[in-house]
Structures are given as C-alpha cells and as structure tokens.
Amino acid sequence: MKHVFIINPEAGKEKSKSQLEKQIREVFKDTEFTIIYTRYPGHATEIAMVHAASGDEMIIYACGGDGTINEVVNGMYKYKNAKLALVPIGTGNDFIKFFKKTTKEDFLNLEAYHEGIDLPCDLLYANNRVCLNIASVGFDARVVQKVARFKRLPFVNGGFAYIMSVFNSFLASMKFHQALKIDDTYIDYKNYIFVVAANGSYYGGGFHPTPDAKINDGYIDVITIDALSRFKVMSLIRKYKAGEHLSFDFVKQYRCKKIQIFGKKEVVLNMDGETTVEKDPVIEILEKQITLYLPKQSHDIDKTI
Secondary structure: OEEEEEEOOOOOOHHHHHHHHHHHHHHOOOOEEEEEEOOOOOHHHHHHHHHHOOOOOEEEEEEEOHHHHHHHHHHHOOOOOEEEEEEEOOOOOOHHHHOOOOOHHHHHOHHHHOOOEEEEEEEEEEOOEEEOOEEEEEHHHHHHHHHHHHHOOOOOOHHHHHHHHHHHHHHOOOOEEEEEEEOOEEEEEEEEEEEEEEOOOOEOOOEOOOOOOOOOOOOEEEEEEEOOOHHHHHHHHHHHHHOOOOOOOOEEEEEEOEEEEEEOOOEEEEEOOEEEEEOOOEEEEEEEEEEEEEOOOOOOHHHHO
C-alpha cells in the first residue's frame, strides 16, 4: 500500500507543516510514502490524478483545509484503487465536523492510520466537478466568490477577507430569484437568500445548515431560506450556525437525488469554496463514489452507514 501526502504549504502555521513532515517520516519510515507540496491553485488535483491513475493501491492524504480536500477529491474520485485520508492542518476544516465523536486531534494522529477504517462516501456532482461537502447558490456563494477578490488586496489575510466579503455582500441585494426542480418536482420562481445542497452538514466556518445530512445515504439534503429583511437575517445567524433553523416557516427542507437551480441569468455556484458561474446548474448525488480512510479511533462509523 502506497501513502501519498499532498500538503498545502499555505494552510495552517509554518510550524505545524514542519512538524507534520517530521511526523510522516517517523510514522511511515517502514512503508512506501511520498510527500508533495502544492505550488499553485489546482495543483493538488493534478497530483492526486497522476498518482491515482497509476492503478496502484494507495491512500492519498489531503493535508490542508477544505479547499485542499476539494482539489484532491476532484483528482482521485474516478479511481477505486485510491482511498482518501483527511489531515486537517488548515484553518477551515468544516467537513470533518460531521464526525462529532472524532476530534481534529484524532485526524492529525498519523499513528492511527496504520489500522484505519474504510467508510464509503457519497459525492455531489455538477458540471464535471465534484465536492465532498456542500454546494450552494445565493448569498453565501456570493460571499465565497468575493473572498478571493479581497484576498488579492495588500495585507489582507483569509479571515479578514471573509469579514470584508460578508460586509460587502450585505450591502448588495439579498434576494436571489430562482426556480427549482427537485427530482421530478418543479418549484416556481421565488426569492431566496440561498439554496444549499448538502452531502455533509457544516460549512462556512462552522455553520450547520443540514443537521440531518448523512454522507453515505445516497441523498442530497436541500435547504432553502426565503428572502428576508437584513434585520431578520441578522437575528437568524446564531440559530443557523447552531443548526436550529429548520422549524421556521421560511425554511424548507428536501431530500433528493438531483436538484436543478434555474435563474433568469447565470448564477454563482459554490462547491466547497470553489465558485463558478453557471446557467441552470444541475447537482446530482454520486453514491458511495469515494472511500474515506478514517483514523482507527473514529467512533462515528455505525451512525453514518
């Protein structure tokens, strides 16, 4: 079994990356392993694809945040010989919050991968890309899209760029006019704040839009929130972050295999932090398309199957 570590050098602190490489060399010294640092956006996808396409049995370790995971998944998901392990050294590690009984420290303990646990996992698919966690259209997709612009400014880091993007997006219209087709059911045009299509259950720095989602049940969990006043939105934030928003009458919940989101014009589609501009995107579930390789102390397995 090969072990391929793809490390994002921009994720986390410099000390944590140097410690990680040292730990890899100690823990896997008696096995075949490779350490590769990414050099540019999309590089993790290229690295994962090249290694997975070899046909060798391997575990690919995505070392970074959710963005790194997203890139690695897109490079390897077509290859059944490769399993995905998650090493969360980034600042935004929302996907692993799904595993409530398995801590970040558990995922960072490389010793635990000597006898890891396989878990089949669904993926979301749209326009020749996949994501492991959550896709969305509307206000939150606009925020993600603008973060990249603000990060180009001098002396603006990721966290401050996100705050600037949220503030800037609040100043613009918060009404997104969409129609939906959820499996075979058509829902006519109306104004939403956003539409979330989820495989996982956390995103955006700990927000909990889909508390009932399971990562391998073969369904997309969809949440829509109707257009609201800015004051109402502000009052909703705490409950949305805690996953306590589903009882409101302006929140609708669906489960499906496929959802299409229609707009009078192109929409911004967010897939695990990667934004593209699409016309009437279709999001589908790919059932058990990838195998997660979890640390042996993971206690969430029975719940998720």
